[in-house]
Each structure stands twice: as C-alpha cells, then as structure tokens.
Amino acid sequence: MEIQLHPLVAMKLVLIPLLAASALFGQGVEPANDTQEQATDLNINSRYTVESVDLNNQHHYRLSTSILNEMHRLIGARLNDDAVKRLAGKIRGELRAHEVTFKLLRGGNPNSIKVLFEVETAQSNFDLSIPKFAYNSREGGTGVGQATARIGENAFSLAGLSDGDSLAERYTGIQAKYERLSLGSDRVSMGFEFDAYHEQYTGATLSALASGVDASSLGAGAYRSRLNFEPSATFVLAAPLTLTIGFSFEQLQPQLSAAPSESANALITTLRYHQRWIDSDDTNQELDAGYYLRAATRSLGSDLAYTRHAVNVRYALVHDHQTIEIALVAGLIYGRAPLFERFVLGDNTTLRGWDKYDIDPLGGNRMVHGSVTYGYRIVRVFYDTGAVWDQGTTPEARHSVGVGVSSGLGLFQKGAVLLAVAFPIRQGRAEPVFIAGMNF
C-alpha cells in the first residue's frame, strides 16, 4: 500500500519535531567561563594584553569554528593563563594531537604579547572514523568507513565505501591512500591513491544507456568495475592557496566480460583556496574555492579523450546564532567522458528534493548550481537552483526548497549533521525527500 502525503501535511509533520528539537538543543548552548582571577594572577604576564593568537603550521590543521572563536576571544584582553591552558586542551582533543603547548612572545608594543599554540602530533597513531554517512529516502544509503594510520610524516588510509549519491552510478569498493606529508619542506607533499570499485546502475540509467541517448557525449557504456591509480603532489603556493598536480590512470571493465577494458588516463590538477576570517567576537566568515581539471589524453595511453573542468565556491557567514551559506558549483566537459565523470544534480547536496534519475539518468556534460542556506541556531532552511544538460540542448533550470536541523547538536566534533526534508518546486504533486546524515 502506497501512502502519499500532501506536501503541506508532510511539511507540518517534519517541522513540528524539528522545531521541538531546535528548542531543546538550542537551549544547551552556554557561554564558556573564562574568568578565574586567582589562577590568572599567578602568571606575571597576565598584566599584558594579548595581541594575537596563532597556531604553528596553521594550514596543516582545520579547527572548528568554536575553537577559532575562543582563540579570537583571547585577543584584546589581558592574558588569562587558565583560559589559554583550557584552549590548548580543546585544540589537543580536536586535532587528536599528542600534546598542545603554548608560547608567549613579545608583541608589537611593550604592553602586548602574542600567544602561539604549538601542536605536537604523535609519531604514530591510528584512527577509525566515518567521514561520510547519509541516507536519502530516494537514493538509499551512502557511507564511508575509514581507518587511518600515521607514522611520522607518512599517512596511510584505507576506506570502504558505498556511494549512491554523488554519481549517476552507485559505486562500492575501497580507497587506499598513502601520503608523504612533508617532502623536504612543509610546502610540498605527495600521495598515491588506489581505488577499486564495483558499479551498480538503476533501471533508468541502464534504459537510457540502451536507448543511445547522450551517445554522442558519453565515452563509455556501463562498466561493472573501475580501478584507479592516482599519484599526485601538492604544493602550498601561498597559504592557504594550494596546487595539486597528478595523474589518474583509470581502468573500466565493461559489463560484458568478453569486451575489452577501456582506460581513462588523465592529468589532474586542483587549485584550492580555503580561508577563514574572524571579524569580531560573534562574526566569522569562511571561503572555500576550488578549480578542478581532469584532462584525459591519448598521449597518456587513454582510450577516452576528454577534458573536464569544475569549479566550486562556498562562502559562509556566521554571526551570533545566525548562519548564511552560499554555494556555487559549475562544470563542463569537452569530449566523450565516461559516466563517472559526468555531472549530476538532485542528490544530497544539490537540488535537494529532486530525483537525479528524473532529471537525467546519465547526468550531463554541462552543469551549474547555486544554493543558499540560512540557519538560526540549529534550524536550517535552504533553496537550491541549478541545471544539468548536454552541450547542444537547452538547459532547464530547476528549484527546490527544504528545512532541517544541522550543526550545534554537540554530538559530533564538527557539528556537520543534517536532518532535512526537501521539496522540488514544480507544478503538480511534489513528493518530499528526507535526508539524514553527517559530513556530506
């Protein structure tokens, strides 16, 4: 028996528990206690004003907004020895560092000092994590489980994943990666990645492939497995701007075992910029931008030749309890790229509420998408718009809206948890999509 809810009824059913959760969790936020006069007075340097608070090799670490806010709160005030020690403990916990100590340095004028936190990472450590987990009522589940080990400057990771969200196909397999974090200099690192995936397709995708739609732009048909060997090197051009250059040697095993395998060997380049600004006690901004190029060429022995460009820009402004986030992504492909390279919209992060297989079961070679999210405490409302199409066809802009709760739950370190319901904006009946997950 199929139960269909009117959108307004569904919205009410979702909003009521969400708002209740918001009220419940939102009250749990308490300001940190930063005053302990007696302990502060023990340090002679407590008479000096803190000019700046920094972390050594800051570009190596990604700290949460709450830690950055706490660092910022120390600036302009007299040194509070206890607050600095507490903060060192929090940084240690968040970065899972062996030890975090601090150093006081002379500031620019005789009454000021600089606080520099120094992170000492363990020579050897091992960690198990779930970097991504999501459930979408249309797509099903997506999850990544990862084991990482670090020995000195060598980092190893092994991940098992099943992703039915980000591509037109569901791919399940392993990702093994080695990284040399410092190659003669902290500004250069190198890595090698090996991926092995098994692919699954929906009936809609297989039908579209069989019908020959998009045949002119599709580089390969359905393949049952994919192997990827990817050596790369990353250079810190001018922190926080980094450039990654490498190669991707991808082997596609066709679904018919008698057919020969195809290769998609590409030069890969990523230019990435990530910066945060803390403007005042209650305001901070974050900008994350990247340009990604994959150029598969026959000179690398590739059977398929194409060039894939993608850009993404994400800007977030957090003021007091309010958040606004704007995300833009766009991409285009020249040549005949395989299915895994094609752009899709209508997943857990783009055109939420739409079904990506309804939009285009094979994806497209042109794509543009924008998203605006407004948040108050843990409540989020978002609006997505975008189009995915093939060169030579007319793009159709689609829109969707949604509401949910995210961040500030305090259950996860980065707070990147989202429970949401999203609706496509279109004429006629619109069925909601439920999304739940973290770090996606």
Add this chain to the structure above:
Amino acid sequence: MTVATKRSLAAQVFLQALLCLELLGLSASSEDLFARRFADQIHVLAPRLHFLTGKSLERLKDGATVPFDFQLSIAAGFKNNFIGHPAVERFSVSYDVWEEKFRVVRLRDFRKSAAGLSALAAESWCLENLLVPAAGLPADKELWARLDIRTAEPRDPVPSTADSGISIPALIQLLSRPPHPQQDHWTLESAAFHLADLRQ
C-alpha cells in the same frame, strides 16, 4: 700608616679570614644544605641548588606558570627520625617575557609574592619563605634538615581553601608519594647541627 688605617686593614684581613673559613666549611662539607635560624623559625640555604633549569626553565621562558612543591623536614636524634610537622609550600613561578625577570607567588598566601627577580634570587626567595618553627625542636639533640623539591604536575592539582591559597594537608599527601619518573625533583640533606649553634 695611621692607627685607623691599621685597624681597617686588620678588619679586612679578619673578614677575609672569616670568609676563607666559611668557604673551607662549605667545601669541607659533603652537604649542600645549611640550616639558619631566623627569630623563632628555621630556614635553609642551598647555595648549589638550582631548580630553575632545564625543561622547567624552558617552559617558564615560553611564558608558562610552573609550580614547585617544597617540603622541609627536621630529624632529631638520628637522621631519619623526622619530628613535628614539615614545612610544606607550593610556589608558583612565572617569567616576564618583556622584563626577563621572574615572579614567585607562595600559594598558601597569595599576597606573599616577589617580582623582578633573577633566577638565583627567585630560588633563594622560595627557600627564605619555607620556614619550620624552632619552638618544638629539642635543644639537646643533633638535628638534620632535609629539603625535597619537585615540579608540580598539571595532573596533581591541589585543592584550594577559602582562607588560604591551597590545602596544606592535600599538598603533604601529594609530596608523600614518590615523584613521577618524568617529574624534576631534588633532595638535599644537611649535616648534623644543634639548635643552639645555628646562626641567626
């Protein structure tokens, strides 16, 4: 040479002789700890002891506050027969990154502190403020002083009390435990002395 000049010269020679004797006494003794009497209190001198060194000094110069726990015990009759209550103090030392001078606070009484000190002066100030009452000590027996110093570990917080900076019983309990392997610690013992012989 006038009589006054002769007297001055004689005084200088006498003082130098005294100094030589004192130095001879120091070098002749295998001990590094000397008890002194100050009114009705006993305190100690440790001219060769330097605890503001090594890792502790590094932490201080990085701007951290480093606490040191001190215990001064007196034995009577024989060396390990400790009598009365030992003097126990925690001193918190910090280093002014601008003036490059030390500050010491005695935690039992936050108002008792000294700033603008050199490392040597900071070490001496701690010892000068570690006092054992002379009243209960037997005058007819040989006495020995024993000084224990250790850096306080952050994991060993001492509970504070309302009327004084720290809880002395808790500090005594802490010092009764053996030091952690990575904890800096120093133990010094004096030669035998009699209460009546102590210089004021």
